[in-house]
Amino acid sequence: xxxxxxxxxxxxxxxxxxxxxxxxxxxxxxxxxxxxxxxxxxxxxxxxxxxxxxxxxxxxxxxxxxxxxxxxxxxxxxxxxxxxxxxxxxxxxxxxxxxxxxxxxxxxxxxxxxxxxxxxxxxxxxxxxxxxxxxxxxxxxxxxxxxxxxxxxxxxxxxxxxxxxxxxxxxxxxxxxxxxxxxxxxxxxxxxxxxxxxxxxxxxxxxxxxxxxxxxxxxxxxxxxxxxxxxxx
Amino acid sequence: xxxxxxxxxxxxxxxxxxxxxxxxxxxxxxxxxxxxxxxxxxxxxxxxxxxxxxxxxxxxxxxxxxxxxxxxxxxxxxxxxxxxxxxxxxxxxxxxxxxxxxxxxxxxxxxxxxxxxxxxxxxxxxxxxxxxxxxxxxxxxxxxxxxxxxxxxxxxxxxxxxxxxxxxxxxxxxxxxxxxxxxxxxxxxxxxxxxxxxxxxxxxxxxxxxxxxxxxxxxxxxxxxxxxxxxxxxxxxxxxxxxxxxxxxxxxxxxxxxxxxxxxxxxxxxxxxxxxxxxxxxxxxxxxxxxxxxxxxxxx
Numbered sequence: 001x002x003x004x005x006x007x008x009x010x011x012x013x014x015x016x017x018x019x020x021x022x023x024x025x026x027x028x029x030x031x032x033x034x035x036x037x038x039x040x041x042x043x044x045x046x047x048x049x050x051x052x053x054x055x056x057x058x059x060x061x062x063x064x065x066x067x068x069x070x071x072x073x074x075x076x077x078x079x080x081x082x083x084x085x086x087x088x089x090x091x092x093x094x095x096x097x098x099x100x101x102x103x104x105x106x107x108x109x110x111x112x113x114x115x116x117x118x119x120x121x122x123x124x125x126x127x128x129x130x131x132x133x134x135x136x137x138x139x140x141x142x143x144x145x146x147x148x149x150x151x152x153x154x155x156x157x158x159x160x161x162x163x164x165x166x167x168x169x170x171x172x173x174x175x176x177x178x179x180x181x182x183x184x185x186x187x188x189x190x191x192x193x194x195x196x197x198x199x200x201x202x203x204x205x206x207x208x209x210x211x212x213x214x215x216x217x218x219x220x221x222x223x224x225x226x227x228x229x230x231x232x233x
Numbered sequence: 234x235x236x237x238x239x240x241x242x243x244x245x246x247x248x249x250x251x252x253x254x255x256x257x258x259x260x261x262x263x264x265x266x267x268x269x270x271x272x273x274x275x276x277x278x279x280x281x282x283x284x285x286x287x288x289x290x291x292x293x294x295x296x297x298x299x300x301x302x303x304x305x306x307x308x309x310x311x312x313x314x315x316x317x318x319x320x321x322x323x324x325x326x327x328x329x330x331x332x333x334x335x336x337x338x339x340x341x342x343x344x345x346x347x348x349x350x351x352x353x354x355x356x357x358x359x360x361x362x363x364x365x366x367x368x369x370x371x372x373x374x375x376x377x378x379x380x381x382x383x384x385x386x387x388x389x390x391x392x393x394x395x396x397x398x399x400x401x402x403x404x405x406x407x408x409x410x411x412x413x414x415x416x417x418x419x420x421x422x423x424x425x426x427x428x429x430x431x432x433x434x435x436x437x438x439x440x441x442x443x444x445x446x447x448x449x450x451x452x453x454x455x456x457x458x459x460x461x462x463x464x465x466x467x468x469x470x471x472x473x474x475x476x477x478x479x480x481x482x483x484x485x486x487x488x489x490x491x492x493x494x495x496x497x498x499x500x501x502x503x504x505x506x507x508x509x510x511x512x513x514x515x516x517x518x519x520x521x522x523x524x525x526x527x528x529x530x531x532x533x
Binding site: 122123125126127134135137138140162 | 308310317318319320364368396397398401402412413416417420455457458459460461462463464466467
């Protein structure tokens with residue numbers, strides 16, 4: 001009996017570190033300089049979508065907030081974490097809604113299932129302009145089921161619809177499951193990081209990338225902020 | 234003594250087979266001809282390098298003066314395929330392209346070279362991208378029998394042209410003047426025009442072959458590297474054939490069975506309704522040619 005108890009106890013001790021010693025990196029992304037003003041999108045050639053907007057929509061390459069915070073920045077562990085062998089079984093969804101892409105930047109893992117949905121009354125074609133992965137281009141009329149795809153290499157892929165030239169989005173295909181996309185106040189959080197030395201990369205579609213090194217020793221939360229230089233054009 | 238000799242013989246035999254295997258895996262074959270990249274290299278340096286460049290990336294010294302730009306073999310993205318969008322073409326596809334050339338571009342039809350030379354060139358251009366080592370050519374599209382060319386088929390095709398919104402790029406008369414036409418760019422951000430069906434009196438302007446079957450293929454597999462998407466996942470093969478017949482009537486100055494049928498019907502295409510959105514077919518490229526989805530109300 002005693003022996004059994006000690007086995008259970010040591011088993012729990014072995015498990016515990018994995019559960020308890022996991023740190024978090026969180027922070028905020030800000031920009032410096034003057035970003036280009038978002039441009040108004042003219043959807044008059046697509047009345048089906050134009051009617052959904054009471055005020056004309058604007059381009060999304062820059063989405064900022066109070067205090068110069070920056071959204072749609074992909075923050076991920078680029079070094080220090082072991083390569084993950086399998087992708088999550090849960091699919092990620094990319095939606096064409098009112099002739100915009102939702103979300104504007106979609107992060108996923110290599111080989112994770114991507115579902116592309118068309119919830120508009122008009123046809124779109126989904127055209128990821130991949131250079132490392134294969135480039136494909138498929139039509140998706142309204143009322144057709146979601147497309148199921150995946151990418152097998154790490155890459156930041158611009159996505160466009162050729163019929164509606166203002167539609168622009170990005171797929172961030174990553175090797176790691178430790179990623180976040182900054183949303184609302186430029187905030188991000190990377191939880192569940194085992195102790196170790198990590199390099200974190202922040203990527204923005206127009207402002208480039210920047211990196212930071214961080215070391216996790218236990219279950220602490222480390223604060224890492226990123227600052228990117230805005231482009232005026 | 235014989236034992237050692239035998240062993241040596243087996244060793245050398247298996248070694249030579251082992252060395253031959255990688256070469257076999259990379260083989261370029263068209264018909265009964267095998268391509269040799271070393272021969273292709275010399276041909277390329279004489280005939281192709283001026284446009285396609287020493288690295289095969291389409292940046293030869295002539296490239297700056299011509300439009301459309303030469304193919305970038307390093308990207309391994311090809312327009313004219315019998316394989317699904319995003320997959321590699323077959324050797325036969327590449328052979329057809331080099332033999333046919335590309336109309337309205339600076340790519341000549343290279344039937345001035347022997348068949349063997351063209352196959353050797355194909356073997357060589359594959360060395361410009363590692364994708365040929367890691368990927369195989371896509372599954373060849375199974376093309377079912379063409380539907381009969383009659384006014385019903387043309388009418389149905391006309392309805393599909395509206396439903397699938399082809400006119401947004403190609404225009405209502407297929408003249409390449411649709412509302413989105415002026416904004417189109419290819420995958421390298423160069424401006425590009427959609428196909429103008431109404432120009433010319435013949436088929437000379439089709440880039441990927443000029444038979445009904447070739448138009449069917451373009452429609453199902455898309456034109457990779459350009460705005461033209463693949464429709465293979467969202468349309469039934471019979472519907473695709475009907476669309477092809479309608480497209481032939483957009484070639485108003487060309488003599489065709491389709492135009493005869495249209496003339497016999499009084500020159501007017503009847504309006505038909507497609508009651509449901511084009512039914513999703515099983516992907517056309519699978520070996521099983523029978524789609525699983527039941528067609529819903531296609532008007533027949």
